Amino acid sequence: MRVESVAIAGIGATRPMRRSPKGLRTLVVEAIEAALSDAGLDASQVDGVISDGLCMPTTVPRDWVAAQFGFQRSYDGGMSFGGAASASAPIHAQLAMTSGLAKTIVYYFGVDWGTRASGPYGFHDLYAGKLAFEKPYGFSGQPQYFALWARRYMHEFGLTERDLATIAVTQRESALRNPLSQATRPLTYEDYYAARVVSDPLRVPDCCLISDGACAFVMTSLERARDLAKPPVRVLGTGFGSEPITGDDVFTQPAGMMRIPGARIAAEKALRQAGIALADIDFAEVYDCFTISCLLQLEDIGFCKRGEGAAFIREKGIGIEGGLPVNTHGGLLSHSYLLGVEHVVEAVRQLRGEAGPAQVKDAGIGLVGGLSNPDYGVMILGRDHR
Numbered sequence: 486m487r488v489e490s491v492a493i494a495g496i497g498a499t500r501p502m503r504r505s506p507k508g509l510r511t512l513v514v515e516a517i518e519a520a521l522s523d524a525g526l527d528a529s530q531v532d533g534v535i536s537d538g539l540c541m542p543t544t545v546p547r548d549w550v551a552a553q554f555g556f557q558r559s560y561d562g563g564m565s566f567g568g569a570a571s572a573s574a575p576i577h578a579q580l581a582m583t584s585g586l587a588k589t590i591v592y593y594f595g596v597d598w599g600t601r602a603s604g605p606y607g608f609h610d611l612y613a614g615k616l617a618f619e620k621p622y623g624f625s626g627q628p629q630y631f632a633l634w635a636r637r638y639m640h641e642f643g644l645t646e647r648d649l650a651t652i653a654v655t656q657r658e659s660a661l662r663n664p665l666s667q668a669t670r671p672l673t674y675e676d677y678y679a680a681r682v683v684s685d686p687l688r689v690p691d692c693c694l695i696s697d698g699a700c701a702f703v704m705t706s707l708e709r710a711r712d713l714a715k716p717p718v719r720v721l722g723t724g725f726g727s728e729p730i731t732g733d734d735v736f737t738q739p740a741g742m743m744r745i746p747g748a749r750i751a752a753e754k755a756l757r758q759a760g761i762a763l764a765d766i767d768f769a770e771v772y773d774c775f776t777i778s779c780l781l782q783l784e785d786i787g788f789c790k791r792g793e794g795a796a797f798i799r800e801k802g803i804g805i806e807g808g809l810p811v812n813t814h815g816g817l818l819s820h821s822y823l824l825g826v827e828h829v830v831e832a833v834r835q836l837r838g839e840a841g842p843a844q845v846k847d848a849g850i851g852l853v854g855g856l857s858n859p860d861y862g863v864m865i866l867g868r869d870h871r
Contacts, residue, residue, distance in 0.1 A: 489582035491575045492710035492717035493866070494703045495524025496830045501667045501698035501821030502599070509597040512699040513545045514553055517593055520701040525714025526589065531703075533560035533587030535577045537570030537594055540824075550593065560587035565725070565862065568772040568825030568855030569747070570594065572862030575720040578704040588705060594826040595699025604695055605822075614733025627774065628692055630736035632684035635777040638743050639686065641792065644780075646686060648795035650677040652776040653690040653818055655804045660815025662805065662843035667694050668819040691776040693817035700826040702833065711871065718836045721761070721850065722865040724754030735858040745778070747861030748785035748854065755863040761850065763787055766865075768810040768835060768845045770828035772856035773817045782854050783811070786863070810845045825855045829864065836868045 497519025499505075499512045507515075521528060534547045534556055541547070542563065551558050560581040564570055574592040581587040598604045606626045609615045619625065638644045657672035672690055680688040710717035726747030730739060739746070756762065763786070771786070773779035780794040788809065789797035803811035814820045814831040821827055832851040834840045848868070855862040 489579055490707040491578050491582070491704055491720040492707040492869070493720065493833050494705050494710040494713045494717055495520040495522070495526065495715065496700070496702045496833045497521070497523055498665070498700040498827060498830050499698045500665055501696045501823065501827070503667065503695060503697070504599045505597070505697035509595055509697070509699070510545050510549070512597075512697065513550065513593050513595045513701070516595065516699040516701040517550065517554065517591055520591065520703050523715060524703045526703060528554040528556060531556045531589050531591050532558065533578070533581045533590035534558050535562045535574060535590060535592050537566040538563035539566035540596070541594060545593070545595065556591070560590065565857050565860040567857040568828075569725065569857035569860035569862035570855070571824070571826040571829050572853050572855030572864040573723060573725045575704060575723045575864060576725060582706055588709065590704045591701060592704065593699065593701040594824065596823055597697045598822070599695045599697040609732070612732040619737060624737065627736075628684040628687055631775040631777050632687045633737065634743055634781070635686055635775075638777060641743070642795070644795050646678070647674070648780075648798065649686070649691055649776040650674050651798055652773070652779055652803070653677055656773065656812050656816045657690070657819045659805055659813050659843055660819035662841065663814045663820060666815045666820045667696060668815060687775060687777070690818070693774045693822045694819070696821040696823060698821055698823050700823060700830050702829060707869070711869070716837055717869045718833045719867045719869050720864065721867045722755035722757070722759030724751035724758070724863040725860065726750030726754070727860045730859045743781060745781050745785045745856060745861060746859040748782055748856070749787065751861045751863040752786040752854075755865045759865045761865070765850055766809070766852045767848045767850050768813055769852045769854065770812055770816070770832050771854040772825045772828065773812055774822070774856070776818065778856065779811070779816070782856065786852070786854055805843055805845060813840060813843050813845060828853050828855070832866050836866055
């Protein structure tokens with residue numbers, strides 16, 4: 486059986502905002518409409534619909550989406566959730582195309598956590614262990630989880646507040662080059678140090694934004710994508726990694742702290758499939774829910790060794806003109822918090838040369854890292870050099 490070469494043929498995104506006047510389902514429809522228009526496709530040509538496996542099925546189900554557009558689904562699927570799901574989406578597309586079940590697949594994801602009273606904090610109420618043993622004692626949300634990691638990393642490796650500030654300041658500089666970024670004010674080191682502490686040692690700029698918004702992208706075969714409206718972006722490799730722990734354990738109870746479950750496995754799979762090394766990557770869009778999580782993923786993906794993340798960021802440079810531009814749109818810290826699907830859209834823009842003032846010079850290969858502890862997804866994308 487021939488293995489299909491997957492390409493991203495169209496992308497769509499709504500403008501992210503703290504609170505949208507539109508409902509999440511409307512935002513998803515708008516993102517899909519934009520992706521189809523970008524690809525130059527009609528809804529009648531879509532025969533596969535995928536999303537994540539946890540968030541969208543309960544808020545914007547795939548059957549509901551198909552009904553709005555008249556998609557004749559011959560393939561329907563989802564896996565993991567959040568960042569890992571978005572970065573791993575080409576796995577589903579390749580399975581569908583190789584098996585002959587579908588030729589054109591739409592992936593979508595969105596959140597309305599800016600509007601919902603519980604925001605992202607309510608997500609972990611899914612897990613009985615956290616409700617019973619953590620939340621009643623104040624261990625009640627993501628800032629506390631990652632503050633634990635950051636403080637431990639400081640103890641083990643000498644990480645400083647200045648190192649965390651460098652990530653936040655650099656990504657804000659990138660965000661200000663992007664007209665769709667939710668954060669619009671400059672951030673200096675002085676601003677960082679003056680910011681309110683949310684959970685020691687993390688300050689407000691160390692924490693991701695809260696957003697309403699949605700993104701979508703269209704996948705098809707590379708051969709077919711070459712005949713569509715926009716230059717195709719090739720999926721060179723995709724990897725998914727996970728560890729056998731539950732949501733009750735994630736972030737707080739694993740045996741080993743300061744390690745992103747599944748990241749190294751996913752990266753190795755994607756690189757092996759792509760037939761390249763990390764040295765070939767021109768830019769990376771890495772799930773940066775907090776500054777410390779961004780640093781840890783650079784280590785776990787393999788860009789540097791354990792404990793060397795801060796030095797790597799200082800010496801290599803992660804800005805647009807740096808040695809490894811990271812989160813060129815501003816990331817979750819300064820662009821929007823749609824759980825990483827916007828990282829995929831940004832990577833496609835970079836490889837098409839459509840990123841405007843945030844464009845990385847000669848961008849040919851980009852890596853997207855998506856965290857959904859205990860799962861992780863890596864997507865490696867490349868410009869089509871036909």
